Amino acid sequence: MTRILIIGAGAIGSLYAAYLARVAEVWVLARRDEHARCINERGIRVTGRSEFQARLNARTDPCELTEFDFGIVATKANQTREAFAPAAHLFPQGAVLSAQNGLGSEEIIAELMPSGCVIRGTTFMSGTRLADDHAHYELDTPTWMGPFEPTNTPFELVDELAALINASGLKAEALRDARPAQWSKLIFNASVNSVAALTELPHSPHFAAEVHFSDLGNLLHDLIEEGKTVAAALGIELHEDPWKMNCIGAQTNHPPSMLYDVRHRLPTEVDFLGGAIAREAQRVGVPAPLHTALYRLIKAKEASWSWKKENVLEAVERE
Amino acid sequence: MTRILIIGAGAIGSLYAAYLARVAEVWVLARRDEHARCINERGIRVTGRSEFQARLNARTDPCELTEFDFGIVATKANQTREAFAPAAHLFPQGAVLSAQNGLGSEEIIAELMPSGCVIRGTTFMSGTRLADDHAHYELDTPTWMGPFEPTNTPFELVDELAALINASGLKAEALRDARPAQWSKLIFNASVNSVAALTELPHSPHFAAEVHFSDLGNLLHDLIEEGKTVAAALGIELHEDPWKMNCIGAQTNHPPSMLYDVRHRLPTEVDFLGGAIAREAQRVGVPAPLHTALYRLIKAKEASWSWKKENVLEAVERE
Numbered sequence: 001m002t003r004i005l006i007i008g009a010g011a012i013g014s015l016y017a018a019y020l021a022r023v024a025e026v027w028v029l030a031r032r033d034e035h036a037r038c039i040n041e042r043g044i045r046v047t048g049r050s051e052f053q054a055r056l057n058a059r060t061d062p063c064e065l066t067e068f069d070f071g072i073v074a075t076k077a078n079q080t081r082e083a084f085a086p087a088a089h090l091f092p093q094g095a096v097l098s099a100q101n102g103l104g105s106e107e108i109i110a111e112l113m114p115s116g117c118v119i120r121g122t123t124f125m126s127g128t129r130l131a132d133d134h135a136h137y138e139l140d141t142p143t144w145m146g147p148f149e150p151t152n153t154p155f156e157l158v159d160e161l162a163a164l165i166n167a168s169g170l171k172a173e174a175l176r177d178a179r180p181a182q183w184s185k186l187i188f189n190a191s192v193n194s195v196a197a198l199t200e201l202p203h204s205p206h207f208a209a210e211v212h213f214s215d216l217g218n219l220l221h222d223l224i225e226e227g228k229t230v231a232a233a234l235g236i237e238l239h240e241d242p243w244k245m246n247c248i249g250a251q252t253n254h255p256p257s258m259l260y261d262v263r264h265r266l267p268t269e270v271d272f273l274g275g276a277i278a279r280e281a282q283r284v285g286v287p288a289p290l291h292t293a294l295y296r297l298i299k300a301k302e303a304s305w306s307w308k309k310e311n312v313l314e315a316v317e318r319e
Numbered sequence: 320m321t322r323i324l325i326i327g328a329g330a331i332g333s334l335y336a337a338y339l340a341r342v343a344e345v346w347v348l349a350r351r352d353e354h355a356r357c358i359n360e361r362g363i364r365v366t367g368r369s370e371f372q373a374r375l376n377a378r379t380d381p382c383e384l385t386e387f388d389f390g391i392v393a394t395k396a397n398q399t400r401e402a403f404a405p406a407a408h409l410f411p412q413g414a415v416l417s418a419q420n421g422l423g424s425e426e427i428i429a430e431l432m433p434s435g436c437v438i439r440g441t442t443f444m445s446g447t448r449l450a451d452d453h454a455h456y457e458l459d460t461p462t463w464m465g466p467f468e469p470t471n472t473p474f475e476l477v478d479e480l481a482a483l484i485n486a487s488g489l490k491a492e493a494l495r496d497a498r499p500a501q502w503s504k505l506i507f508n509a510s511v512n513s514v515a516a517l518t519e520l521p522h523s524p525h526f527a528a529e530v531h532f533s534d535l536g537n538l539l540h541d542l543i544e545e546g547k548t549v550a551a552a553l554g555i556e557l558h559e560d561p562w563k564m565n566c567i568g569a570q571t572n573h574p575p576s577m578l579y580d581v582r583h584r585l586p587t588e589v590d591f592l593g594g595a596i597a598r599e600a601q602r603v604g605v606p607a608p609l610h611t612a613l614y615r616l617i618k619a620k621e622a623s624w625s626w627k628k629e630n631v632l633e634a635v636e637r638e
Contacts (some may be wrong), residue, residue, distance in 0.1 A: 198517050199619040201626060206619055213601070214594065216619040219612050253627075275533065282532070290612055293538050300518040300525055300535040307520060308572075 001025045002164060005068045005090060007083050009035060009058070011127040012099060013074030014135035018044040018054035019168040027065060028058040029087055036060045038132040048127065048137035050169060062086045070161050071096035072121075073109060076257075077272035080108045088112040095157040097121045097145060101257070102272030103186050103280070106148045118148035119158055120178040122185045125170065142171035144239070146178025180239035187227030188242035190273035191220055192249060193258035194294040197268060197301070202259060208250035219290070220246055226290050227277055233286040258298075265305045270298045320344045321483060324387045324409060326402050328354060328377070330446040331418060332393030333454035337363040337373035338487040346384060347377040348406055355379045357451040367446065367456035369488060381405045389480050390415035391440075392428060395576075396591035399427045407431040414476040416440045416464060420576070421591030422505050422599070425467045437467035438477055439497040441504045444489065461490035463558070465497025499558035506546030507561035509592035510539055511568060512577035513613040516587060516620070521578060527569035538609075539565055545609050546596055552605040577617075584624045589617040 147153035165172035281288030484491035600607030
């Protein structure tokens with residue numbers, strides 16, 4: 001039976017783990033001991049799109065694990081290094097999928113696993129982790145996956161993992177080139193998340209409004225156009241139109257993950273979203289002033305959480 | 320004796336009122352009845368750069384006032400119309416100075432006073448209003464003032480008011496063209512205030528840091544350069560270098576007024592700061608993508624305060 005390790009058991013990791021446990025031997029590498037204990041005792045319960053209880057194994061110490069055929073990294077992008085480094089030796093023959101937001105996680109995984117195979121992944125499926133042993137499955141859009149070019153991952157490995165995911169009841173699509181899918185979501189995600197983090201608005205109708213000069217939709221349009229220019233300079237033709245994705249999302253009033261992070265003063269994924277677009281733009285020599293500006297604002301906003309309060313008197317009508 | 324009406328008694332208005340009361344007959348048009356009562360009973364006490372007690376008159380109802388030689392509007396820029404409209408008829412022969420932030424208040428004052436004379440003003444003096452009858456005077460930099468071009472204000476009127484201000488113990492400089500001074504402060508103010516409002520950092524050393532790609536000082540530099548391009552397109556040569564002003568300010572850790580507004584969820588002056596640069600740029604056909612982007616973000620941030628909370632479940636690990 002195929003052995004799969006899920007690294008990170010948030011909403012997405014829990015869904016992969018529970019579904020795949022129906023067709024493979026699944027282990028979860030969790031961060032907290034009580035989380036692993038809970039999964040070992042009770043498994044993971046899925047509700048929403050389908051309802052079932054999965055039995056599986058969890059550990060927090062990679063020393064208690066042996067080799068795997070596949071790994072799926074499902075942590076926040078900015079936790080990739082810390083979470084995957086202790087487990088990187090467990091895939092001497094296997095392949096590891098990044099099912100994370102943005103751009104740059106595959107590079108970190110490949111660096112930690114010098115002779116291993118990495119799979120470039122982008123998922124739009126969504127869910128909510130209601131408890132350590134309970135994930136609610138919401139959007140059942142597929143995981144798009146393809147070889148991570150620098151590791152020369154054979155397409156057959158991608159196909160094999162995609163087939164397993166599809167057999168489990170989730171959706172996956174194996175692509176010869178996953179970059180068009182990844183960049184479509186990257187441009188959408190970077191634009192919407194940065195704006196939500198700075199305005200503290202959920203993904204509301206404001207994001208698609210373009211009537212007045214001051215309307216926020218004009219900025220989203222400009223950010224998305226700028227992202228498309230960077231993708232084009234990299235020779236990437238997009239898989240979907242990020243502006244259409246934005247217009248659909250703007251009807252949901254859904255809080256993007258970076259809005260959640262900002263509200264709770266947690267480090268955001270901006271280095272892998274808007275920051276990744278800004279860096280790629282700089283690397284290939286095309287301008288990306290808007291993504292660069294928003295990236296710098298969000299890094300400074302993160303810095304504000306630990307910055308000492310001003311020591312001057314703050315009075316109501318100081319000018 | 321020259322009769323002067325101060326419209327708005329925040330920190331700056333209180334300082335003008337108290338100082339000018341030493342050389343002129345000064346009345347204050349306040350918003351709150353208890354504020355007017357307090358000033359009528361106790362005057363205004365000044366501390367800081369100098370210490371004295373001024374006796375003067377205050378009202379909240381303009382019907383209780385007669386004509387004046389000069390007016391000084393010292394409200395927040397976004398309160399100009401509401402505060403000045405009821406008093407606009409009190410200056411049939413007089414001139415009215417805008418001592419407000421940003422660009423656009425003079426236009427509103429002129430519109431409300433069709434045959435009157437408006438004086439373009441920019442002040443860098445700063446203080447803190449410690450109580451209704453107590454203003455603390457901090458930076459004693461001058462008020463720069465000049466004729467507001469569309470009302471053909473005689474320079475002699477500007478000179479007369481500047482002389483009164485100087486005689487009172489404050490500093491003023493009458494300029495044939497006050498736009499270079501106004502735009503120097505506008506570019507500085509728009510850049511620093513927008514960034515502070517979005518990052519929630521006071522004017523800290525981050526604003527001048529330019530070592531790493533993600534450093535905030537790079538963005539300030541770009542915003543200031545963009546503002547200078549717009550000023551140049553309008554034929555305005557700057558009075559001071561806004562980048563130097565930023566580097567000095569970045570050592571103060573002072574909370575800019577828009578940071579105060581954002582913290583207290585008050586409407587900001589962004590329409591008169593970054594929004595004014597964005598609109599002027601559009602009017603003369605030069606690009607100002609950064610000021611325009613930050614303007615839209617801040618308008619959306621203001622909108623977030625009254626936007627309904629998302630109705631979807633917000634859980635810790637929603638992806």
